[in-house]
Amino acid sequence: MGRARLLALGLAALTLGASACKETTLEDRPCPPEGTTLTYESFGEGFMDAHCQSCHGAPTKDRKGAPSGYDFATVEDVRRWRSRIFSRAAADNTTMPPGPDDPPEGEREKLAEWLACGAP
Numbered sequence: 001m002g003r004a005r006l007l008a009l010g011l012a013a014l015t016l017g018a019s020a021c022k023e024t025t026l027e028d029r030p031c032p033p034e035g036t037t038l039t040y041e042s043f044g045e046g047f048m049d050a051h052c053q054s055c056h057g058a059p060t061k062d063r064k065g066a067p068s069g070y071d072f073a074t075v076e077d078v079r080r081w082r083s084r085i086f087s088r089a090a091a092d093n094t095t096m097p098p099g100p101d102d103p104p105e106g107e108r109e110k111l112a113e114w115l116a117c118g119a120p
């Protein structure tokens with residue numbers, strides 16, 4: 001195999017690797033111009049309770065390794081960690097929750113919209 005070909009292959013592998021690791025961030029997702037109808041009461045609280053708080057809101061021994069301080073019990077907590085919550089669980093980000101149970105389809109998109117609009 002020629003050097004140019006090898007180089008091209010290497011570059012292709014690098015590009016693939018980089019795109020696989022790329023996360024969607026809060027900055028990538030503006031709030032829609034018409035805003036959102038989602039609120040903490042109608043969506044955010046239930047989402048965090050159902051999918052995050054079993055580890056993040058638990059006492060130290062039951063947290064399954066979730067770092068202390070990352071609790072999402074109130075709307076203020078969620079707003080404080082808005083950008084990190086987005087990067088781990090919203091839109092096409094699926095590294096949280098880590099378990100086998102994924103939020104139902106569409107829920108991550110709702111989370112993205114709600115966070116993008118400031119978690120009202």
Ligand code: HEC
Pocket residue numbers: 048051052053054055056063064065066067070081084085088089096097098099
């Ligand atoms: C089964 C337990 C468990 C559940 C459920 C869980 N997490 Fe985590 N979380 C962890 C562990 C373990 C870590 C530390 C390792 C890591 O960062 O991957 C962590 C770390 C984090 C961090 C801090 C690190 C960072 O990237 O800033 C954030 C934010 C986070 N999780 C968000 C969430 C969100 C949002 C949910 C719900 C959609 C969630 N987690 C559900 C176990 C859990």
